[in-house]
Amino acid sequence: MRQMRAATLTGYIEVARHVGLDPYALLRRFGISPNFLDDPENRHAAEPIVRLLEESAQASGCAAFGVLMAECRSFAQLGPLCLLLERLPTVRSVVRTLSDYRRHFNDVMNITLEEDGETSLITAELLPEYALPQITDFTVARLHRNLAGASGGRWHPASLHLAHEKPADSAIYRRYFACRIEWGSSFNGFSCARSALDLPNPLADETKARHASQLLKMIELGPEEAPVGDQVRRAISLLLPSGRATMDHVATNLGLSPSALRRRLDREHRHFADLLGEVRRELAQRYLANSAHSITEISDLIGYTSISSFTRWFTSEFGMSPISWRSAQLSITAMNGRRADMH
Numbered sequence: 209m210r211q212m213r214a215a216t217l218t219g220y221i222e223v224a225r226h227v228g229l230d231p232y233a234l235l236r237r238f239g240i241s242p243n244f245l246d247d248p249e250n251r252h253a254a255e256p257i258v259r260l261l262e263e264s265a266q267a268s269g270c271a272a273f274g275v276l277m278a279e280c281r282s283f284a285q286l287g288p289l290c291l292l293l294e295r296l297p298t299v300r301s302v303v304r305t306l307s308d309y310r311r312h313f314n315d316v317m318n319i320t321l322e323e324d325g326e327t328s329l330i331t332a333e334l335l336p337e338y339a340l341p342q343i344t345d346f347t348v349a350r351l352h353r354n355l356a357g358a359s360g361g362r363w364h365p366a367s368l369h370l371a372h373e374k375p376a377d378s379a380i381y382r383r384y385f386a387c388r389i390e391w392g393s394s395f396n397g398f399s400c401a402r403s404a405l406d407l408p409n410p411l412a413d414e415t416k417a418r419h420a421s422q423l424l425k426m427i428e429l430g431p432e433e434a435p436v437g438d439q440v441r442r443a444i445s446l447l448l449p450s451g452r453a454t455m456d457h458v459a460t461n462l463g464l465s466p467s468a469l470r471r472r473l474d475r476e477h478r479h480f481a482d483l484l485g486e487v488r489r490e491l492a493q494r495y496l497a498n499s500a501h502s503i504t505e506i507s508d509l510i511g512y513t514s515i516s517s518f519t520r521w522f523t524s525e526f527g528m529s530p531i532s533w534r535s536a537q538l539s540i541t542a543m544n545g546r547r548a549d550m551h
Contacts, residue, residue, distance in 0.1 A: 210335070212257050212314040215248035215287060216346075219280045219442045220260075225461050226276070226446045227268035234264060248287060254316050254338055261342035271375035274342035275384050278349030280442040282490065283357025286350075292420035293358040297412040300405035302358045303330055306351070309424070317347055321405075328405055330355075330365075331397040341372045344396050349384060352398070361497040361537075362407050365400045369393035383449070383509065386501055436462070436472040437483060444487045448511040453487075455480050489525055496534045503530050 217240075224231035235242055238256040265273035284290055289309055296302050300321070307319040316338040322329040332347045348370070355363050367388045368381075374391035375381075381389060443461040447453040458480070459469040473480060488510045495506040507518035522530045 210254040210315040210338070211251040212254045212316070213248060214245050214250035214252065216257055216314065217245055217260075217277075218248060219277055220245070220264075221463075222439060222443045222446060222461055223273065223276045223280060224264055224268075225463070226443070227264075227270045227273065229264060229268050234260060234267070238263070254314060258316075258338050258340055258343045261346065262340050265342050271341075271377065272345065272380035274345035274347075275349045275380050276446065277346050278353060279380070279384050280445045281350075281353065282441075283353055286354060286357070288420075288424055290354075290357070292417055292424060293354065294409070294411055295413045295417035295420060296358065297409055297414075298406050299355055299359050299363045299409075302355060303405065306354060313350075319351065323402055326402050327399060328402045329395070329397060329399050331395050333396070339371075339396075344372070345370070348396050348398075352385060355398075356494075359407055359409055360411065361494065363400070363404055365398035366404075367399045369395055369397055369399065371396050386495075435476055436469070437476050437478040440469070440473070440478075440480065440483050441487055444484055445491065448487065448491065449509050451511050451513070453484060453511050485525075488521075492522060492525075492530070493533075496530055497537055506530065 220235075221231045221242075224234065232242055238260045240252065240256055240260065244250050244252055261274055261277070265271060270276065283294075286293070292309075293302050293305060296305060303319065303321045307321070310317055310319060316335045318333045320331045320333060322331065330351070332344070332351050334344060334347065348368070352365070352368075365385070365387050367390055368385045369390045371393055372391070374389075378389070439462055440458055443458045444453045447457055447461065455466050455469065459466045462469060464472070470480070473483075491510050492506060495501045495509060501509070503518075504515055507515050510518070512518035512521070519529055522533070526533055528536070
């Protein structure tokens, strides 16, 4: 029986509520216990999870449900595998390692790399009986986050390729991937310049990568309930673009009253304002690192009503304006590209 990790459904509760669904009713409908989600290493038959995501998209009318599932997660939430990926020398080595560790995710996916001349194709293949649009979109979106995260935000695809047709509303796809999208493609994945896979990772460390690989083979993670702070972060990332990332709206998304949410955050010694700031900082850097997003668009995406307010906040957080930060990052990327070409 093909299986998937419970980590596949991390954030499902928040995303389902965000698009107006009753997540617990849908989980019960497909025979998935909410307790199953408590431990990301739990395994479940793949078919009900695939059908759950598909039904959630259809019931909500949100064709990008799978992308939203990936969007509300960070690279660090990949789990212990991120400790290995972030220490590998190049993006190419990350792709190969993801392929080697594919069963860390599920039993229905393969990641392949094909190189023809100056172009590279990174393909996320799912077994045909499971290759429905939502799990496909989720898999490709997570692959994008893993490659970008492991490279410190330096890797960007030239194009996203999706085998399914363009939905009526593709705004979430454009926001998340910020590159050219080829709908109705012959494969699911990405195309990029071959040289982009040789981008050096400034955090690469052969010894730490070897130790991380050994730990992945030895350590069995025990059950751990997701902290409410992590749930709040996911809800904030979903609600920011609509300007609704407030305590009241986040509490509603989590099925709590504002006072109950405050008490639970207090028990974890965390504060809503701090979590909001953390998510904004991460998203601002992620969007600025991709030149496809204008400063105006980024201001809207992280919940600011004016560019001036966004610029003042960003400057206070990073010591420079958004434009200056983007220019500095582009210079670093260009320098790393020249170094890679020299080698």
